[in-house]
Amino acid sequence: MKISIIGFGAVGQGVAKAISSTQQRIKKKYNLKIDIVAAADSKGAAIREDGLDPQKLIEVKSEKGSVAYYPDHGHENIDGLQVLDEVEYDCLVEVTPTNIITGEPGKSLITKAMKDGKDVVTSNKGHLSLFYKELIDLARENNVNFKFEASVGGAMPIINFAQETLPSSRIESIIGILNGTTNFILSRMTAEGSSYEQTLKEAQELGIAETDPTQDVEGLDAACKSVILANAILGRECTLDDVEVTGITRITPEAIELAKEDGYHIKLIAEISHDILRVGPRLVKETSPYAVDGTLNMATLRTDLAGEITVIGKGAGSLETASAILTDIINIWKSRQS
Amino acid sequence: MSLVLELQDVPGQLVAALEPIASVGANIVTIIHERDAKTGAFVPVQVTIEGDEKTLDLAIKKLTEKGIRIIEKDGIPLKEKVNAILVGKISEEELKGIVDNINTLEGVKVADLSLKMSTTTSTIKITMEAEHKSLKLLEDEIHKIGAKEGLLVITET
Numbered sequence: 001m002k003i004s005i006i007g008f009g010a011v012g013q014g015v016a017k018a019i020s021s022t023q024q025r026i027k028k029k030y031n032l033k034i035d036i037v038a039a040a041d042s043k044g045a046a047i048r049e050d051g052l053d054p055q056k057l058i059e060v061k062s063e064k065g066s067v068a069y070y071p072d073h074g075h076e077n078i079d080g081l082q083v084l085d086e087v088e089y090d091c092l093v094e095v096t097p098t099n100i101i102t103g104e105p106g107k108s109l110i111t112k113a114m115k116d117g118k119d120v121v122t123s124n125k126g127h128l129s130l131f132y133k134e135l136i137d138l139a140r141e142n143n144v145n146f147k148f149e150a151s152v153g154g155a156m157p158i159i160n161f162a163q164e165t166l167p168s169s170r171i172e173s174i175i176g177i178l179n180g181t182t183n184f185i186l187s188r189m190t191a192e193g194s195s196y197e198q199t200l201k202e203a204q205e206l207g208i209a210e211t212d213p214t215q216d217v218e219g220l221d222a223a224c225k226s227v228i229l230a231n232a233i234l235g236r237e238c239t240l241d242d243v244e245v246t247g248i249t250r251i252t253p254e255a256i257e258l259a260k261e262d263g264y265h266i267k268l269i270a271e272i273s274h275d276i277l278r279v280g281p282r283l284v285k286e287t288s289p290y291a292v293d294g295t296l297n298m299a300t301l302r303t304d305l306a307g308e309i310t311v312i313g314k315g316a317g318s319l320e321t322a323s324a325i326l327t328d329i330i331n332i333w334k335s336r337q338s
Numbered sequence: 339m340s341l342v343l344e345l346q347d348v349p350g351q352l353v354a355a356l357e358p359i360a361s362v363g364a365n366i367v368t369i370i371h372e373r374d375a376k377t378g379a380f381v382p383v384q385v386t387i388e389g390d391e392k393t394l395d396l397a398i399k400k401l402t403e404k405g406i407r408i409i410e411k412d413g414i415p416l417k418e419k420v421n422a423i424l425v426g427k428i429s430e431e432e433l434k435g436i437v438d439n440i441n442t443l444e445g446v447k448v449a450d451l452s453l454k455m456s457t458t459t460s461t462i463k464i465t466m467e468a469e470h471k472s473l474k475l476l477e478d479e480i481h482k483i484g485a486k487e488g489l490l491v492i493t494e495t
Contacts, residue, residue: 250426250490254454255492259423262463
């Protein structure tokens with residue numbers, strides 16, 4: 001299977017690394033050989049029909065700052081859309097940064113790939129939370145696979161889990177912690193009694209929170225993921241505008257202390273049901289499944305037949321997110337074989 | 339003793355609720371499935387049980403441990419404790435107004451207040467007792483108060 005990776009940041013490099021370390025096992029188990037025929041970042045691309053060396057791609061990126069300097073096959077100043085025209089591939093792995101204003105460049109890349117009859121795997125939340133229906137319809141019209149397990153909860157299985165493992169049940173609601181950065185901050189504030197500002201700074205120094213943490217701490221990242229789950233699992237037609245969002249920036253150490261007195265933790269909780277779509281800080285019992293600490297994500301699915309099912313997993317990290325992307329690629333391969 | 343249990347409207351829930359009662363040796367006299375009174379995904383089920391006081395207490399304990407909600411005991415609605423935390427700038431007078439407002443809701447009473455002040459904000463924990471039927475109303479009211487007063491509201495999941 002020939003894949004083009006557009007976006008070669010942490011997740012793109014994680015995909016290359018995961019392919020490199022699992023290629024023998026995947027070949028043996030699924031008779032699938034994954035070739036990266038193109039990899040692109042904001043400065044250019046590396047393109048090779050016979051496949052690029054994943055390790056070399058990571059090396060070049062870290063040493064020279066762009067895959068455009070890949071020996072013999074690098075191209076400067078070529079954008080993602082041009083790359084998709086240049087190369088023969090089967091599946092686009094779209095891992096460009098999330099843009100919650102326009103969904104670009106991811107949306108245009110995905111649209112082009114689908115119209116060209118290519119399968120698409122993405123970890124990007126922007127276009128999905130703004131144009132979910134449009135993209136799903138486009139995939140259907142063009143008879144291509146469109147998978148996005150990595151867009152919610154990194155390695156925590158939830159979309160494929162609900163769609164493929166639980167098709168017999170109607171999912172009534174999903175309640176969970178969908179953002180690892182805020183969960184880390186709130187866990188540390190709970191453990192240490194520290195202030196929000198102080199803990200955010202610590203999270204930034206550890207590389208857990210970004211320099212501009214707005215999307216995480218204001219609840220927007222969790223809101224995007226809630227929209228994706230509402231559409232993909234509950235069949236709702238909604239966008240980011242429909243989510244009631246409150247972030248964690250106003251939470252005081254005193255609030256955490258008062259909650260603790262009665263055996264509660266404060267967590268940023270996403271609630272998704274057929275009539276509710278909201279993200280905000282909530283009190284959760286310290287003995288409940290919601291009391292997961294650190295950067296973990298979790299979600300409880302309430303179903304009509306199977307009762308409640310809770311999944312927990314690492315919500316971020318390049319290799320963890322790459323694992324979800326690889327799972328989608330393997331599932332596409334399997335579906336194409338039958 | 340007559341209990342009203344709130345069960346999920348899913349096959350197997352009634353058997354799961356009766357098992358802890360039977361397991362402690364209480365005698366089940368009647369079961370009335372109140373389908374007409376269904377609220378959302380839940381159905382109230384009235385169960386009358388017999389046994390000595392210790393056995394009946396144990397049956398209630400087992401039901402609660404299994405996460406089965408008892409909404410009424412011998413015709414009296416059971417109140418649940420609900421906590422909410424409010425964060426923001428708030429005066430003593432405004433706080434009194436909030437408490438009065440909550441106390442006017444049917445089946446709801448403020449049971450306890452904790453207040454912590456810092457230089458810029460106040461953090462208030464309000465513990466309330468509410469009848470089961472008033473829980474949704476209470477949640478909505480607290481969020482309404484928060485929006486009106488510009489406070490961050492943190493309620494239970």
